Amino acid sequence: MAWPSPAKLNLFLYITGQLANGYHELQTLFQFIDFGDTLTFAANNSGNIHIEPAISGVALEDNLIWKAAQALKQEAFNQGYPEAAQLGAHIHLTKVLPMGGGLGGGSSNAATTLIALNAIWNLNLPMDTLAELGLKLGADVPVFVRGQAAFAEGVGEKLTPATPEEKWYLVIKPETNIATVDIFSHQNLTRNTEKRDLHTLLQLPYGNDCQKIVTLLYPEVAKQLSWLLQYAPSRLTGTGSCLFAEFDTQQAAEIVLEKFNDHTKLNSVFGFIAKGVNISPLHKTLADYKQADNNSI
Template structure:
């Protein structure tokens, strides 16, 4: 029996390192980064509509309905699949905008995978990842759902399996513009490409960190506080900073110590995204029901 309703997570990601190795003629930057997922994120609920309409029931400040990545993803999938169906979509927003932990990109990927399942469109993951790339450079890694070493603008993905510690992620109350960071004249753009696989542990810096902390003192403050307890660094080009801990108890302890001055959350690192674990579990339940 076909599903008519589906609730799925849209996990956060961290950039465990981020090197900028060049600038392309089209203005985009050549990157090297490692993506890892967190067991923490937004939640989306989808329900089939028979009238073909795409309706997102969530108001996000400063983001018009038509330019929301969730709506764009749904429309792209509808056009590719040729389905007459539509969808009602509800978003429970947890991840901060401009945080560098992939909120919008993850929501778009969950929309592509969720509606592909709900509409029974049968589109394979490679085509879904290509569709996602047109929405944003980070969307393909969420579509594929495995931690990855990424090259190009972030779309050339090689699966990797780094350690899966507990993380404390601090969320300074500022939204950092990716375009602003990448256009900063002081941004490092000539890091040497990494030749060794797997990536050596010492290569964990983020080339955007110096620019973000200079522009946003709130981020610098969060980083300095977390560095007292962990090898803390910035994720992506956003405002969030993170540190790894060997146990949830240790991450929670530091979180409580910093709670008076900063908001944040503790989450487990995961090399397989919780979205893909949920989809796999649904597929197993469906197959069991058919047997």
């Protein structure tokens, strides 16, 4: 069966401080969308993790899917399952999410790998353990593992379940790739936004402290954001180049997507419509897998 690897949006993102180690403290609201990559897994006893197709410019050992599978095997071994060394899998990735867009594609791929192989290999490690493994792979991985829209604090590891309104979004990816380090290291990045509780933040207009720097450094992002703002509340997600406009209905989003396609018909700008969801499609698939497994017993 196919396992979804959904994208996420940062509905808001505020930088509230910087730690001595250089990491930034933040407050952000994660919500999943019903659009993303897909992974399929064929388990075997080879002890090897094979991934296809290879991602251009990314060595196998640097692939978060491979890292997640290896971390899961090592954790099972550490918990007294010596046969874990022989666990293997052939993994196929159908990639539709743009890299470097701020949609969390790599982190989501890692989380889907942890969730799916934990089930397929019958390891039955608890969700808390999978989230801990995920945090070692990346700050955004735990929210994908837990599968619930969440308010994140600290460096992104402190998660509080949340239920923001599930709106429709038009997401676009300008022809620009952005390195997170360039944004977080910029001298003019706001790093002292006041910390506020979730209830207060939900009542205020949403914003993204990274947006000012991204639009300053990347004119194409600024151009597309200016266009979107004509039609709906719009902003940057994460520190990537993807922008999203929010709508109350799918029809309203589709009308603007049609205008957007006319606006960019001479360019290959990536755009799609998706529904915001507070429960990850990955966890719905996990429930279906467990149900099918129970029925086969």
